[in-house]
Amino acid sequence: SRGRLPPGPPADPIIGHMRVFPRANHGEVFHEWSKQYGDVLHLDVLGKSIIVLNSQEAANDLLDKRSANYSDRPEFPAFNLLGWDSMLVFLRYGPAFLRQRRLMQQPLTRTGVVVFRPVQLQQCHVLLKNLLASPKDFDAHLRRFASAITLEMTYGHKVSSDDDAYLDIADKVNVVLTKMSKAAILDLFPRAKHLPSWFPGAWFIRYANDHRHLIWEMASKPFEQVEQQLAAGTAQPSFVSMHLEEMHRQDTHDADNVSALKTAAAHMWTGGEETTWSTLLILVLAAVRNRDAVRRAQAELDRVLGPDRLPTFEDMDALPYVDGFVKETIRFHSALPLGIPHRAMADDVYRDMLIPKDATVLVNSTALARDPAAYSTPERFWPERFLPPHAEPPPVGLGFGWGRRVCPGRYLAEASLWIVAASMLAAFDIAPVQDAHGRDAPPELRFTQAITSHPEPFECSITPRSEKVTQLIMQL
Numbered sequence: 080s081r082g083r084l085p086p087g088p089p090a091d092p093i094i095g096h097m098r099v100f101p102r103a104n105h106g107e108v109f110h111e112w113s114k115q116y117g118d119v120l121h122l123d124v125l126g127k128s129i130i131v132l133n134s135q136e137a138a139n140d141l142l143d144k145r146s147a148n149y150s151d152r153p154e155f156p157a158f159n160l161l162g163w164d165s166m167l168v169f170l171r172y173g174p175a176f177l178r179q180r181r182l183m184q185q186p187l188t189r190t191g192v193v194v195f196r197p198v199q200l201q202q203c204h205v206l207l208k209n210l211l212a213s214p215k216d217f218d219a220h221l222r223r224f225a226s227a228i229t230l231e232m233t234y235g236h237k238v239s240s241d242d243d244a245y246l247d248i249a250d251k252v253n254v255v256l257t258k259m260s261k262a263a264i265l266d267l268f269p270r271a272k273h274l275p276s277w278f279p280g281a282w283f284i285r286y287a288n289d290h291r292h293l294i295w296e297m298a299s300k301p302f303e304q305v306e307q308q309l310a311a312g313t314a315q316p317s318f319v320s321m322h323l324e325e326m327h328r329q330d331t332h333d334a335d336n337v338s339a340l341k342t343a344a345a346h347m348w349t350g351g352e353e354t355t356w357s358t359l360l361i362l363v364l365a366a367v368r369n370r371d372a373v374r375r376a377q378a379e380l381d382r383v384l385g386p387d388r389l390p391t392f393e394d395m396d397a398l399p400y401v402d403g404f405v406k407e408t409i410r411f412h413s414a415l416p417l418g419i420p421h422r423a424m425a426d427d428v429y430r431d432m433l434i435p436k437d438a439t440v441l442v443n444s445t446a447l448a449r450d451p452a453a454y455s456t457p458e459r460f461w462p463e464r465f466l467p468p469h470a471e472p473p474p475v476g477l478g479f480g481w482g483r484r485v486c487p488g489r490y491l492a493e494a495s496l497w498i499v500a501a502s503m504l505a506a507f508d509i510a511p512v513q514d515a516h517g518r519d520a521p522p523e524l525r526f527t528q529a530i531t532s533h534p535e536p537f538e539c540s541i542t543p544r545s546e547k548v549t550q551l552i553m554q555l
């Protein structure tokens with residue numbers, strides 16, 4: 080009587096789709112199924128409903144237009160075991176969510192993020208110098224860039240060497256998060272969190288118990304340092320210092336508000352770092368494999384900048400092709416291929432199909448990016464698609480999410496991606512390495528499989544485009 084569920088592949092009695100549920104390449108498998116069964120899929124895993132949206136239209140209709148019903152999150156037992164249930168991204172819809180969302184959103188509006196541009200530009204220059212000195216380590220340099228900008232914006236902490244203590248904590252936390260996000264299979268089998276930790280296969284419970292202290296260290300250390308600096312009058316302006324000062328001014332400095340801010344800050348650090356780094360690696364991989372697109376971007380950069388300088392944010396409007404290059408990177412492979420799951424808060428009917436209360440709702444970026452109705456020749460990396468006369472839709476939702484849960488760091492992230500793309504393309508040739516026969520050996524498109532996704536380690540050659548550019552970088 081509540082209506083029929085959306086279609087899906089054939090299921091077994093009781094266990095539903097458990098046997099056919101993909102263990103890898105979820106995006107591709109769901110995309111194939113959507114061609115056969117429709118853009119809104121229903122899967123049942125041991126009685127738990129999972130809805131997979133495979134078109135821009137369905138994602139907009141439900142998660143944007145009916146956002147009031149789809150702004151909740153399912154439980155994330157794997158991350159809860161780490162003590163992360165208070166992080167914004169995992170918070171159920173409600174007062175705690177609204178408070179953290181406000182805290183984070185306030186300084187990160189489209190116009191608000193402009194104050195962070197000097198930090199982004201300065202860390203981008205450090206990146207260029209590092210790439211010049213040891214191009215083979217581009218992966219580590221990009222990670223340092225992503226970490227350094229987030230640390231400085233969040234806590235006013237300037238990273239000045241690779242031995243920075245906070246970079247070390249961030250590296251350790253990232254290892255834990257990546258490992259635990261592979262255990263996110265728990266999210267489909269919530270009862271597994273009650274297994275005793277000696278149970279074979281329940282390694283993640285022991286692992287989470289052993290590593291929970293790292294998360295606490297990450298949230299507390301830099302925060303307490305800002306509190307001390309504020310007391311001593313030496314704090315640099317940052318997300319934390321500005322909010323703490325505001326709390327003192329408004330007389331709202333209490334344990335609850337401080338704890339919410341500490342959590343929001345730790346989240347800004349981790350949420351911003353891994354995703355930005357992953358997208359930058361995808362950008363480099365795309366550059367190595369698409370030399371024509373790189374040459375066009377470089378022709379535009381040379382025309383606008385001339386020979387004597389490197390890009391700044393003031394050049395943004397004059398460089399539409401570079402902007403298209405960044406958008407195409409996001410479309411081509413999203414750093415969060417299935418986004419972050421939403422949850423239906425009440426039964427809903429969509430195109431005569433029932434989306435049941437408590438269903439986990441996923442958006443499949445792979446299908447959205449390959450949708451021929453939105454993108455011509457979707458398999459091709461082609462920045463022109465975003466420029467006139469083509470003007471295909473920018474990959475906003477498939478890159479940064481939906482409705483009231485849309486990524487609050489989006490404008491900040493876009494600026495980081497843009498300044499790195501413009502600077503790296505202006506300064507360096509990014510090319511495949513040569514094989515034993517002297518032929519180009521471009522890296523393959525192979526990506527890691529967890530909640531976030533980035534290219535498997537690959538090699539490329541990053542060389543300065545001219546003697547003049549080498550000098551410009553050395554003078555920075």
Ligand code: HEM
Pocket residue numbers: 167168169180183346347348350351352354355358414415418419420421477478479480481482483484485486487488489491492493
């Ligand atoms: C290229 C970089 C980034 C990408 C691709 C990205 C992507 C996303 C996506 C897809 C979501 C899920 C949205 C949804 O549920 O519909 C999300 C959520 C989130 N992002 Fe980002 N993000 C990036 C950078 C950042 C930065 C720099 C920050 C922090 C300053 C940040 C903080 C967050 C937070 C806190 C959430 C959770 C929001 C909520 O649950 O209400 N992200 N992001």
